[in-house]
Amino acid sequence: MGKVTGFLEFQRLQEASEDAKTRLGHYREFVLHLTDEEASRQGARCMDCGIPFCQTGCPVNNIIPDWNDLVYRGNWKLALDTLHSTNNFPEFTGRVCPAPCEASCTLNINNDPVGIKSIEHAIIDKGWEEGWVVPQPPAKVTGKRVAVIGAGPAGLACAQQLGRAGHEVTVFEKNDRVGGLLRYGIPDFKLEKSHIDRRVEQMKAEGVRFRTGVLVGELDGPGINDGSKERVSPAELLEQFDAVALTGGAEQPRDLPVPGxxxxxxxxxMEFLPQQNKIVAGDKLKEQILATGKHVVVIGGGDTGSDCVGTSNRQGARSVTQFELMPQPPEQENKLLTWPNWPYKLRTSSSHEEGCARDWAVTTKRFVDDGKGRVKALVGARLEWKKDEATGQMKMSEVPGSEFELPADLVLFAMGFVSPVAKVLESFGVEKDGRGNAKATTDGEGCYATNVGKVFAAGDMRRGQSLVVWAIREGRQCARAIDEFLMGSSTLPR
Known part of the structure; x- marks a missing residue:
């Protein structure tokens, strides 16, 4: 694949980005895709490795060596077709995916991996620029009706696949706009919402219907942004549709019940981030949570925490500190131990580079009242992690005398999500797994089917909090399962 000696001749090239100080003045994307020549050279680095572990590292099983080679040879149109054969929305993954495929790259054993994500980004952007991404309406219709609940990446992928198979698909979304976490969780400086809008237009041209502001069931938690104006009962959907796909998110955030x-x-x-996305979209809010001029503390070291850091800096925070409960990871992973699996190592995001104090192995003990009902400080303590000899598991204990106080005018919880918040599962009578998600298998006969007839589940509502690329995979596979259920067989890719 690529150039036989390319991995020896060319170095990995990072995508160019706007200077950190400059980009803090706006919410636009600041990463530029590779030029044709740069992408070709990066494609040339793809080795003829025999077993492409990158494909198994990728949740949607992208045919990575093939489109790397096609880009190297300048056959961009076929590269786009190959990319689209496994991924409905590479403009999403090419921007926000952490690229587990690169961790699995054979070249990553003792060198820098192939820049797979940057090549994917270049392919799809060129596809849109050249007008190659066009609606693909079905050749014939089946007369079958499918309701998809949730318009995040899982729901969108499921709906698009089913629409192209000829089914009449209606997507129900409780928020005022389509996109789920893509729309109201990920900041615009990482993913501009025009990418979602043009995909929605493509899907509408393919026959998919969207009904926004419609909640199926009732909310029993905060959710992302309940902008629903209409309620629809599961009984109505089961009566009107031949199949129902539950593809909502795992939106119940992990709380921290400490004093204060x-x-x-x-x-x-998810109270903080969606508001800024709505402001960028031109909406007017009665009251916005702002970091302007404040000491901000972000609790949680993942992607959501990083997004809070970047947004706080753009709002003009006085300081930003991010805490993580776990110890600091090593700067370099042990490749001989972890490859081709996702490695445990220190990851520094573009938001961290813009300005942030980071600290690890810290627990939050309480919040301090300013006397007027507002937070003014956080009291924390250092943690020590040791292996329990009996169980072999790592356990934490507070370091004696390590308690400290930090100024905090705004505290943001970014500690992950635990389960769906809408009572849609209960209202449908869907059985839950031990974590409160919809119970459904992903293999064998009846995959993605729940215990309720003609009701299927996929994405975060089934597997729990995960990546956009996993949502797309589950949406695609669920679509095939539904197609088989309705028609007896399916030609949709799994």
């Missing part, structure tokens, strides 16, 4: 939790200024990340 109820103080003003202590919020979930």
């Amino acid at each position: 939790r109820a103080l003003r200024g202590v919020h979930f990340a």
